[in-house]
Amino acid sequence: MARRPLPRILSNGGARLARSRELARTAADSAGDVLQPLITIARGLRRLAAAGRRRWTGTPKDRRGGVLFLAASVVLVVALVPYGPLLAVISLMAAAAWQGRDRTPPAPKGPDDAQTERLRSLYEALVPYFSLAEDPEPLYAHGGAWEKAFPAYEFDDTGRFAHLVIRYPAYFTDGEAEPRARIEHLLAAKSGRGREYRFSWNEEANHLSVDVLAALPTDIAAQRFVTAPGETVLGFTDPTGVQRTLPLTHGEERRDVPPVVWRTGIRSTEPHLLVLGQPGTGTSTLLRSVALQALHHGDLLIVDGGGTGEYACLTGRDGVLAVECGLTGALTSLEWAAHETERRLISVNRARQEGRPVPDDTKRPLWVFLDRPSAFAHLAAADGRRDPQSLLQVPLRHGRAANVTMVVADQLDALDILSDAVRQHTRARVVLGPATADELTAVLGAPPRTTPVDQVPPGRGYARLGAGPVHRLQVPATPDPYDDATSDAHRQAVLDLLPPRTTPADGERAPVPVEAEAEKISTKKQTAPAESEPGTAGADPEPTPFVGEAASASPAPVPAKAVAAETS
Numbered sequence: 023m024a025r026r027p028l029p030r031i032l033s034n035g036g037a038r039l040a041r042s043r044e045l046a047r048t049a050a051d052s053a054g055d056v057l058q059p060l061i062t063i064a065r066g067l068r069r070l071a072a073a074g075r076r077r078w079t080g081t082p083k084d085r086r087g088g089v090l091f092l093a094a095s096v097v098l099v100v101a102l103v104p105y106g107p108l109l110a111v112i113s114l115m116a117a118a119a120w121q122g123r124d125r126t127p128p129a130p131k132g133p134d135d136a137q138t139e140r141l142r143s144l145y146e147a148l149v150p151y152f153s154l155a156e157d158p159e160p161l162y163a164h165g166g167a168w169e170k171a172f173p174a175y176e177f178d179d180t181g182r183f184a185h186l187v188i189r190y191p192a193y194f195t196d197g198e199a200e201p202r203a204r205i206e207h208l209l210a211a212k213s214g215r216g217r218e219y220r221f222s223w224n225e226e227a228n229h230l231s232v233d234v235l236a237a238l239p240t241d242i243a244a245q246r247f248v249t250a251p252g253e254t255v256l257g258f259t260d261p262t263g264v265q266r267t268l269p270l271t272h273g274e275e276r277r278d279v280p281p282v283v284w285r286t287g288i289r290s291t292e293p294h295l296l297v298l299g300q301p302g303t304g305t306s307t308l309l310r311s312v313a314l315q316a317l318h319h320g321d322l323l324i325v326d327g328g329g330t331g332e333y334a335c336l337t338g339r340d341g342v343l344a345v346e347c348g349l350t351g352a353l354t355s356l357e358w359a360a361h362e363t364e365r366r367l368i369s370v371n372r373a374r375q376e377g378r379p380v381p382d383d384t385k386r387p388l389w390v391f392l393d394r395p396s397a398f399a400h401l402a403a404a405d406g407r408r409d410p411q412s413l414l415q416v417p418l419r420h421g422r423a424a425n426v427t428m429v430v431a432d433q434l435d436a437l438d439i440l441s442d443a444v445r446q447h448t449r450a451r452v453v454l455g456p457a458t459a460d461e462l463t464a465v466l467g468a469p470p471r472t473t474p475v476d477q478v479p480p481g482r483g484y485a486r487l488g489a490g491p492v493h494r495l496q497v498p499a500t501p502d503p504y505d506d507a508t509s510d511a512h513r514q515a516v517l518d519l520l521p522p523r524t525t526p527a528d529g530e531r532a533p534v535p536v537e538a539e540a541e542k543i544s545t546k547k548q549t550a551p552a553e554s555e556p557g558t559a560g561a562d563p564e565p566t567p568f569v570g571e572a573a574s575a576s577p578a579p580v581p582a583k584a585v586a587a588e589t590s
């Protein structure tokens with residue numbers, strides 16, 4: 023499959039370059055075909071000359087005179103005989119052509135004994151699944167011919183299958199998930215555990231292709247990815263799964279890797295993301311990676327139910343509106359996000375109705391990250407307060423039109439605790455870490471076409487964007503730079519991506535009068551409108567952020583608090 027290089031701006035130039043390369047390759051191939059006899063003769067002459075030189079150096083010095091005399095006599099005779107020189111040239115050319123012929127030994131045809139045994143045993147294992155007693159001409163029968171069943175196969179250096187095509191009878195129920203799963207399970211077991219396989223069922227031709235997948239790269243560190251605004255790299259996948267590659271740096275080395283790119287914004291069909299995984303599989307790391315990319319073009323609000331300070335490095339950074347890890351702060355921030363979405367929506371609609379361009383204060387993307395909402399749900403229930411998830415309805419439902427993107431992460435077993443709005447509107451999905459086929463199907467809406475493996479590195483999983491294919495995914499290493507266990511290289515890579523601090527963290531905050539601070543932040547961010555004047559609330563279609571408890575909890579229109587601000 024042709025790969026499209028990035029950046030996009032270069033795509034036309036890239037296409038021209040690719041066409042020129044293709045032309046040059048075709049010309050070289052044709053020239054090679056035409057010049058093949060000459061090349062063979064030249065190679066033969068070189069070999070003859072080398073052989074002559076070897077012979078000459080191997081001849082003892084006292085016999086060299088005789089050899090020279092003999093050679094001179096032969097030359098003389100050839101020169102005197104009619105057509106002698108011509109015949110000599112023809113003979114030399116023939117000898118050179120013979121010497122110059124391609125001598126690479128032909129690849130052994132057919133499998134060796136061990137490979138034959140492997141193919142035969144696999145064939146026998148498939149007999150119960152692919153045969154019927156009533157079949158008069160069974161493709162699969164005990165002691166039958168495996169050659170007809172396996173039209174193509176390749177082995178790797180260790181003697182295990184690298185590629186296999188399996189024919190099966192037309193009556194096999196290949197349209198049903200269960201019989202397919204049985205075959206895939208058997209093939210994975212017989213072909214060697216510990217590797218990942220991709221199964222491609224060709225229902226039209228009754229063929230099944232089995233391919234061994236190479237491990238995804240785990241050494242890619244966080245970096246500035248070459249993407250267009252509105253594009254976010256979730257991680258990296260197989261080259262066959264996507265049609266483009268991303269140029270990456272890895273220390274001194276540069277390489278192109280196929281990415282899983284998620285598109286957000288008003289034209290996105292999957293405007294919100296849900297990430298699920300077992301504890302410790304890298305969900306927070308993926309959120310951090312997305313947040314670092316989002317910071318280039320937008321503002322961020324981070325609400326962390328895990329409460330482990332995984333986002334502390336983002337606190338007070340330019341573009342980060344708030345990092346909240348307490349219930350009150352979470353409610354306040356999410357309520358503000360809901361109002362901000364409404365405000366943007368109303369503003370955009372009004373501008374469109376009046377035929378004006380959309381106002382600038384609705385254009386900058388707003389990202390809301392919510393890690394472990396299930397933890398807040400428990401806290402809120404215990405405290406008799408509102409579940410923060412109930413505030414997500416508006417950003418999730420209307421966020422796309424208002425340039426508001428939600429990223430929600432939780433543990434795999436919390437799927438049932440997530441609200442209907444979260445489950446309905448997060449059409450971009452990622453599952454990280456070990457998961458059963460049923461769990462993957464429940465979250466992604468379709469099972470992956472690859473076998474799960476028992477041991478996966480952190481950040482390994484599957485991604486599905488809308489109704490697209492399920493991709494294998496490896497998230498770039500984006501660790502918490504404040505974590506002692508983080509390697510220096512990875513820490514530095516993350517620190518390099520962080521924008522400068524603009525708001526001091528709460529602990530360092532200067533005692534600014536509440537009103538002055540609120541006004542300052544409000545002016546800077548231009549996101550929340552001023553509080554409605556009494557009596558105008560009904561007339562003003564724009565909602566007022568921070569009402570009730572939220573308003574009393576935070577006086578600023580944009581919540582700007584540090585992680586450790588509040589832990590209740």
Ligand SMILES: Nc1ncnc2c1ncn2[C@@H]1O[C@H](COP(=O)(O)OP(=O)(O)OP(=O)(O)O)[C@@H](O)[C@H]1O
Nearest residue numbers: 301302303304305306307480481497498499500501
């Ligand atoms: N893509 C990755 N590449 C390398 N290491 C990773 C990756 N993702 C996560 N890790 C490492 O795995 C560990 C757990 O990651 P992380 O905290 O993101 O997981 P989590 O799913 O959020 O866990 P928890 O729910 O316990 O917070 C960390 O040490 C992190 O550095």
